[in-house]
Amino acid sequence: MSYMAKSEVIVVGGGLAGLAATMKLAELGIPVKLFSFVPVKRSHSVCAQGGINGAVNTKGEGDSPWVHFFDTVKGGDFLAHQPLCLSMCEDAPRIINLMDRMGVTFNRTNEGFIDFRRFGGTLFHRTAYAGATTGQQLLYALDEQVRRYEVEGLVEKFEFWEFLGSVLDEDGACRGITAMDLHSMEIRSFPADAVVLATGGPGLVYGRSTNSMVNNGSAAVAVYKQGAKYANGEFIQIHPTAIPGWDKHRLMSESARGEGGRVWVPKKKGDTRNPREIPEEERWYFLEEKYPRFGNLVPRDVAAKEIYHVCVDLEMGIDGENMVFLDLTHKSREELDRKLGGIMEIYEKFVGEDPREVPMRIFPAVHYSMGGLWVDYERDAEGRIVEGSPRNHMTNIPGLYAVGEVDYQYHGANRLGANSLLSCIYAGLITAPSIQTYLGGLSARAQEKPESLYAGFTQEWSTRFDEIRAMNGKINPYQLHQDLGDLMLSNVLIVRHNDRLEKTLEELDKMQALWFECGNLDGGTWANDSLRFMHHLWYMFELAKVITKGALLRNECRGAHYKPEFEISQPAGFKPDSYLRYTEKVTAPGFDGDETKLGFSPEELDYLRRFKAQNDEWLKTTIAQDRDGVPEITYEAIDTSLVPPRPRKYD
Amino acid sequence: MTEQRTIELKIKRQDSPNDPPRWEVFSVPYLPRANVITCLKQIQSNPVTKDGKETTPVVWDSNCLEEVCGACTMLVNGKVRQACSALVDQLEQPIVLEPMRKFPTVRDLVVDRSFMFESLKRVKAWIPIDGSYDLGAGPRMSERQQEIAYMLSRCMTCGCCVEACPQVNERSDFIGPAVISQVRLFNLHPTGEMNRWERLESLIDKDGISGCGGAQNCVKVCPKEIQLTESIAAMARETSKYQIRKIFHMD
Ligand SMILES: Cc1cc2nc3c(=O)[nH]c(=O)nc-3n(C[C@H](O)[C@H](O)[C@H](O)COP(=O)(O)OP(=O)(O)OC[C@H]3O[C@@H](n4cnc5c(N)ncnc54)[C@H](O)[C@@H]3O)c2cc1C
Ligand code: SF4
Numbered sequence: 001m002s003y004m005a006k007s008e009v010i011v012v013g014g015g016l017a018g019l020a021a022t023m024k025l026a027e028l029g030i031p032v033k034l035f036s037f038v039p040v041k042r043s044h045s046v047c048a049q050g051g052i053n054g055a056v057n058t059k060g061e062g063d064s065p066w067v068h069f070f071d072t073v074k075g076g077d078f079l080a081h082q083p084l085c086l087s088m089c090e091d092a093p094r095i096i097n098l099m100d101r102m103g104v105t106f107n108r109t110n111e112g113f114i115d116f117r118r119f120g121g122t123l124f125h126r127t128a129y130a131g132a133t134t135g136q137q138l139l140y141a142l143d144e145q146v147r148r149y150e151v152e153g154l155v156e157k158f159e160f161w162e163f164l165g166s167v168l169d170e171d172g173a174c175r176g177i178t179a180m181d182l183h184s185m186e187i188r189s190f191p192a193d194a195v196v197l198a199t200g201g202p203g204l205v206y207g208r209s210t211n212s213m214v215n216n217g218s219a220a221v222a223v224y225k226q227g228a229k230y231a232n233g234e235f236i237q238i239h240p241t242a243i244p245g246w247d248k249h250r251l252m253s254e255s256a257r258g259e260g261g262r263v264w265v266p267k268k269k270g271d272t273r274n275p276r277e278i279p280e281e282e283r284w285y286f287l288e289e290k291y292p293r294f295g296n297l298v299p300r301d302v303a304a305k306e307i308y309h310v311c312v313d314l315e316m317g318i319d320g321e322n323m324v325f326l327d328l329t330h331k332s333r334e335e336l337d338r339k340l341g342g343i344m345e346i347y348e349k350f351v352g353e354d355p356r357e358v359p360m361r362i363f364p365a366v367h368y369s370m371g372g373l374w375v376d377y378e379r380d381a382e383g384r385i386v387e388g389s390p391r392n393h394m395t396n397i398p399g400l401y402a403v404g405e406v407d408y409q410y411h412g413a414n415r416l417g418a419n420s421l422l423s424c425i426y427a428g429l430i431t432a433p434s435i436q437t438y439l440g441g442l443s444a445r446a447q448e449k450p451e452s453l454y455a456g457f458t459q460e461w462s463t464r465f466d467e468i469r470a471m472n473g474k475i476n477p478y479q480l481h482q483d484l485g486d487l488m489l490s491n492v493l494i495v496r497h498n499d500r501l502e503k504t505l506e507e508l509d510k511m512q513a514l515w516f517e518c519g520n521l522d523g524g525t526w527a528n529d530s531l532r533f534m535h536h537l538w539y540m541f542e543l544a545k546v547i548t549k550g551a552l553l554r555n556e557c558r559g560a561h562y563k564p565e566f567e568i569s570q571p572a573g574f575k576p577d578s579y580l581r582y583t584e585k586v587t588a589p590g591f592d593g594d595e596t597k598l599g600f601s602p603e604e605l606d607y608l609r610r611f612k613a614q615n616d617e618w619l620k621t622t623i624a625q626d627r628d629g630v631p632e633i634t635y636e637a638i639d640t641s642l643v644p645p646r647p648r649k650y651d
Numbered sequence: 652m653t654e655q656r657t658i659e660l661k662i663k664r665q666d667s668p669n670d671p672p673r674w675e676v677f678s679v680p681y682l683p684r685a686n687v688i689t690c691l692k693q694i695q696s697n698p699v700t701k702d703g704k705e706t707t708p709v710v711w712d713s714n715c716l717e718e719v720c721g722a723c724t725m726l727v728n729g730k731v732r733q734a735c736s737a738l739v740d741q742l743e744q745p746i747v748l749e750p751m752r753k754f755p756t757v758r759d760l761v762v763d764r765s766f767m768f769e770s771l772k773r774v775k776a777w778i779p780i781d782g783s784y785d786l787g788a789g790p791r792m793s794e795r796q797q798e799i800a801y802m803l804s805r806c807m808t809c810g811c812c813v814e815a816c817p818q819v820n821e822r823s824d825f826i827g828p829a830v831i832s833q834v835r836l837f838n839l840h841p842t843g844e845m846n847r848w849e850r851l852e853s854l855i856d857k858d859g860i861s862g863c864g865g866a867q868n869c870v871k872v873c874p875k876e877i878q879l880t881e882s883i884a885a886m887a888r889e890t891s892k893y894q895i896r897k898i899f900h901m902d
């Protein structure tokens with residue numbers, strides 16, 4: 001125990017996940033050094049608008065943590081490890097209570113309790129929210145608690161610092177980090193007995209996304225290059241309706257379609273008329289035409305696919321650009337203000353046009369990464385998490401943990417709306433006691449490691465940046481980044497084809513080679529962002545290769561990963577539960593092998609067989625490991641012991 | 652051939668805290684519906700001034716680009732605001748960009764706002780919970796109370812109000828409107844109220860509540876429309892009440 005008392009932990013990243021971990025570690029009396037690009041209060045988590053899930057069943061709907069768990073696992077197309085999901089969903093109501101006690105300004109019912117609303121993919125009122133900025137409000141509450149520990153001396157912040165890599169000892173265990181002061185550009189190594197990465201998603205790999213500017217994935221790639229496994233990289237969630245921007249894409253809530261928004265493009269390619277002057281018969285309402293029953297209210301992935309098809313394959317986007325109209329102008333101003341006031345304002349603020357008068361322009365955008373650093377966990381006999389197990393959320397590098405969007409757990413092949421804020425906080429909270437146990441088992445402290453270990457890493461990184469500083473090629477790295485984004489957006493987005501993915505992998509190698517022909521744009525020694533950007537850009541190529549290769553090799557459709565070539569269509573009227581009956585029967589001890597006698601129609605049987613074959617082959621986690629710049633892909637089994645996988649019903 | 656439309660920007664630059672400031676003028680291709688951040692990105696991709704001189708990319712601070720993180724605050728045509736929601740089509744040209752003046756410049760448009768975060772420590776801007784263990788639900792709150800708290804709680808520590816306040820200057824250490832407003836937020840909360848005296852105490856000295864001269868500039872520039880002057884008035888009343896109580900040892 002004496003070791004533990006003197007131990008120190010480093011947390012990198014101060015979004016919801018990093019702050020939750022920091023708060024809990026400090027509460028356990030473990031001193032924390034907290035590193036972040038931006039002051040933690042400005043982390044990307046502030047962007048979340050919708051809310052946080054917890055099955056409280058306050059409206060008599062029969063909701064429960066188990067149902068929430070089932071929705072989470074099913075939403076993720078059964079690719080998530082179930083024990084973590086179960087424990088998270090069981091803890092969710094407690095987490096919301098905790099955030100409430102910390103002063104989060106959740107919306108209230110008449111009686112003064114927290115109000116819950118319905119949110120994407122569920123029938124239950126399960127989502128707590130604070131106005132239109134739930135993520136911001138949750139983040140502030142955690143930021144405030146961490147500030148309190150800062151005053152008490154348990155937390156020391158290093159804001160405007162960048163994590164460059166971990167310090168690994170001779171046994172390959174993580175013993176600290178190397179980081180750079182973003183103002184003085186000083187590079188320094190810090191000892192720590194355990195390190196937590198909470199560095200968020202990698203949206204910038206796609207150039208523009210709904211993510212914030214800190215979300216470049218560089219921290220995850222740094223440790224991937226040091227041997228950490230990166231899992232399920234190919235699972236990238238797309239939001240169907242975002243406002244395309246030159247700087248970033250901004251979310252346009254789905255309620256715009258819910259309240260009667262109509263999606264269309266001009267029938268004439270390249271029609272440059274003012275949209276309001278285009279007569280009704282010259283507009284193509286392609287969702288309404290193709291899906292007469294659901295019309296504009298088709299599910300997220302269908303909407304995204306169709307919009308993408310119209311713009312990219314048919315080249316019928318507005319003004320030849322990747323955009324379609326989302327039109328609310330047929331509604332009265334009064335109704336729009338009453339029902340969609342917040343959205344109307346966001347659009348006006350960032351586009352400068354009044355959506356009550358002019359149809360909005362929208363396009364799908366990269367939104368969330370289900371994949372991330374591989375992390376472990378320990379389960380008990382009932383399928384729950386063993387609290388305080390040192391394995392929970394540890395990467396394959398001993399002493400290096402990962403939490404939040406940067407890890408790959410909980411969301412499988414697709415994330416349920418309002419589940420990410422939950423998983424971030426949950427992971428942060430459970431990882432602290434796990435680290436406590438890990439520290440208790442250590443036989444030597446980082447402080448006792450030779451100074452030369454740290455000096456070595458500092459030297460290595462200094463050399464790396466000196467090399468980048470000296471680069472004097474002709475290519476502008478920011479332009480190369482745009483090319484990378486364009487390549488990924490055109491080929492590794494919603495609809496994926498093997499021939500194109502293969503070409504993209506080759507193209508990525510060629511493009512990455514161009515990196516060496518980039519020039520350092522800034523010789524300055526103070527707050528030199530361009531220098532850092534060159535470094536990030538190299539890493540973005542590394543991650544793009546992981547995503548693309550994972551997508552190329554996975555020959556199936558699952559969650560956000562859609563390959564038409566491998567689509568197996570469900571027979572009409574198919575009931576997902578018949579798959580459970582089917583698997584039960586064909587695996588029963590006395591089964592004679594004749595499937596035709598099981599009582600399924602021939603079409604049904606055909607589908608069931610193909611679905612089972614697909615699951616037998618592909619229901620597994622993709623693992624990428626770096627082999628000198630080439631991702632090596634292997635697969636790993638998933639714990640699906642609590643609810644058996646089955647087809648999802650697509651309607 | 653039609654000439655390509657361009658946007659002209661005049662940017663105040665400074666290489667480090669110790670270097671002298673200078674101005675540079677840029678001309679970037681016009682893009683429909685662009686904001687100031689887009690122009691800065693265009694300069695990154697082609698860091699050349701209007702008269703063809705190669706220079707370094709302009710450095711600025713930003714993160715969410717949705718006006719919720721507060722990072723990209725700067726002076727745009729003399730007005731303090733977030734660059735992400737400053738739309739080019741609505742700005743007069745040349746678009747003049749400068750770092751905020753009330754905070755030390757780090758480089759170009761980046762300033763050091765740690766004063767505000769330090770002030771949040773001074774006023775104990777948090778709810779003092781008894782640990783993160785499962786102690787059940789938080790206190791109940793009326794919808795009306797929630798609305799006020801939410802309005803106050805949207806403060807993103809951007810510093811616009813501090814920049815606009817005439818009482819924040821070289822000769823004073825006035826804590827500024829945002830942090831006073833945060834005291835109101837935490838003192839409103841049923842749990843936060845239990846140690847409201849401590850927060851009021853921290854506002855009493857001359858850098859605290861009495862630093863406000865009532866100029867009302869702050870409330871005009873707050874992008875989140877936080878009723879700062881209302882907060883300041885409320886906290887002024889509370890601190891005087893508190894001081895009277897102190898004199899009579901009522902606590
Ligand atoms: C527009 C939008 C809306 C969303 N809405 C919802 C919603 O309603 N509900 C929901 O559940 N989820 C939502 N999500 C998803 C959710 O917001 C994110 O997944 C979540 O906030 C991620 O939090 P995090 O703690 O993992 O990291 P982040 O909040 O992304 O923070 C990352 C932190 O790491 C730091 N960092 C990164 N790299 C480094 C480095 N190399 N060195 C130092 N520091 C580094 C950053 O400074 C930052 O502090 C939304 C996402 C978006 C984009
Ligand atoms: S009202 Fe007070 S705080 Fe606001 S600008 Fe004026 S002097 Fe500053």
Ligand code: SF4
Pocket residue numbers: 805806807808809810811812813828829832872873874875876877879
């Ligand atoms: S009160 Fe308003 S202007 Fe002041 S820091 Fe907060 S958000 Fe910015």
